[in-house]
Amino acid sequence: MECFFIGIFDFIKVYFDILRYTNKKSEYIIYYVKLKKKEDNLMKKNEEEKYQICWNITSRCNQNCKYCHRFLGIKELSLKDNKKILKKLIKDGITDITWTGGEALLYKDVIKLMKIANEAGVRNKLITNGIIFSELKDKEKDELCKNLESIVLSIDSINNEVNQELGRGFNHYNTVKKDLEYLKDKEIKININTVLNRKNLDQIEDLAQFLNNYKIDTWKFFRFMPLRELAKENKEEFEITDKEFSDIIEKYNYLSNVNKMNYKQEEQIEERVLIVENGDIIMTEDGNEETIDVKKGNAMTDSVIEIIKESRRKANQSNFRDKLKVDINQHENKNCTKYPQCCNGAHKKEKGKEPDIDD
Numbered sequence: 001m002e003c004f005f006i007g008i009f010d011f012i013k014v015y016f017d018i019l020r021y022t023n024k025k026s027e028y029i030i031y032y033v034k035l036k037k038k039e040d041n042l043m044k045k046n047e048e049e050k051y052q053i054c055w056n057i058t059s060r061c062n063q064n065c066k067y068c069h070r071f072l073g074i075k076e077l078s079l080k081d082n083k084k085i086l087k088k089l090i091k092d093g094i095t096d097i098t099w100t101g102g103e104a105l106l107y108k109d110v111i112k113l114m115k116i117a118n119e120a121g122v123r124n125k126l127i128t129n130g131i132i133f134s135e136l137k138d139k140e141k142d143e144l145c146k147n148l149e150s151i152v153l154s155i156d157s158i159n160n161e162v163n164q165e166l167g168r169g170f171n172h173y174n175t176v177k178k179d180l181e182y183l184k185d186k187e188i189k190i191n192i193n194t195v196l197n198r199k200n201l202d203q204i205e206d207l208a209q210f211l212n213n214y215k216i217d218t219w220k221f222f223r224f225m226p227l228r229e230l231a232k233e234n235k236e237e238f239e240i241t242d243k244e245f246s247d248i249i250e251k252y253n254y255l256s257n258v259n260k261m262n263y264k265q266e267e268q269i270e271e272r273v274l275i276v277e278n279g280d281i282i283m284t285e286d287g288n289e290e291t292i293d294v295k296k297g298n299a300m301t302d303s304v305i306e307i308i309k310e311s312r313r314k315a316n317q318s319n320f321r322d323k324l325k326v327d328i329n330q331h332e333n334k335n336c337t338k339y340p341q342c343c344n345g346a347h348k349k350e351k352g353k354e355p356d357i358d359d
């Protein structure tokens with residue numbers, strides 16, 4: 001009730017401002033009502049849990065990165081079908097969508113989908129190589145940015161030869177530079193993704209100096225992952241060692257203009273839910289020897305949110321097991337804090353063995 005009166009009060013206040021300063025009354029009132037609805041939805045979403053997906057809207061691409069782990073040859077859906085999926089996601093309570101691919105901007109109507117999501121209070125993030133963005137007219141860029149909370153530009157090096165060799169193309173540095181120049185005054189979070197691989201390890205210092213000229217929210221290092229198609233085929237060419245990876249993340253843990261440094265490697269991609277080009281819901285899981293993609297359903301008919309919840313439940317269970325393992329070792333020194341759980345039969349087992357909590 002209180003909220004209702006505050007809402008009405010705000011509305012009347014804005015209405016009188018509009019009367020005073022403009023004669024485009026109806027346009028402004030519609031704008032205000034839309035804005036308020038969006039804010040309310042966002043607030044509601046923030047209070048609830050975050051439900052996030054990556055949506056590979058197309059596998060088509062205008063670059064040819066030899067390390068790329070995108071899916072190849074999956075047929076994409078029509079706008080009509082993707083709208084159906086999006087409406088179901090919104091109804092089920094999705095909070096965050098990362099639009100990716102392939103190159104998401106090659107899907108002609110992706111901006112229409114982003115707009116629907118944004119108006120429903122979903123936070124949109126776009127991962128892009130920046131080429132199509134650099135070719136849009138300013139008005140089109142603004143229209144796109146209006147529907148995004150953040151834009152992620154991928155760049156691995158500022159050296160044209162290296163970019164050519166990686167398959168990003170000779171001009172990629174200039175393209176990203178043009179995009180960053182355009183974005184620097186806009187109200188949108190700018191993030192950067194860099195794939196650390198055999199061919200760019202000695203390029204990171206130059207890249208860091210270049211990026212530090214801009215206000216970057218998050219610069220994320222991806223360790224090259226030999227996942228799927230091309231990435232698997234070209235594994236030898238790009239793979240780096242644990243030490244090479246940790247040396248870089250240690251060295252670049254701070255840059256004055258970058259708000260957050262972040263990194264990701266294969267072990268951390270479990271729990272990632274993907275919608276792929278044909279609507280299939282895929283989760284990346286640990287296989288016997290390598291990471292594998294497991295189909296969990298199709299977003300046309302199945303609930304992505306339920307799949308995320310189920311995967312979180314499983315992750316909690318395995319965290320619990322890991323914790324118990326630690327306590328078993330402490331048990332040896334008689335300072336185990338979880339005695340009732342770990343002693344539920346487990347302490348009778350051999351030293352070092354994991355208790356079976358399903359007993």
Ligand SMILES: C[S@@+](CC[C@H](N)C(=O)[O-])C[C@H]1O[C@@H](n2cnc3c(N)ncnc32)[C@H](O)[C@@H]1O
Binds near residue numbers: 067070129
């Ligand atoms: C598959 S791309 C799709 C979006 C867009 N085409 C781009 O390159 O930004 C999404 C992100 O995954 C990264 N990536 C691609 N292949 C990878 C691999 N094998 N290991 C780790 N990251 C990879 C890309 O650099 C990019 O930041």
Ligand code: SF4
Binds near residue numbers: 061064065069
């Ligand atoms: S990393 Fe992105 S730009 Fe490069 S080939 Fe893969 S999808 Fe295309």
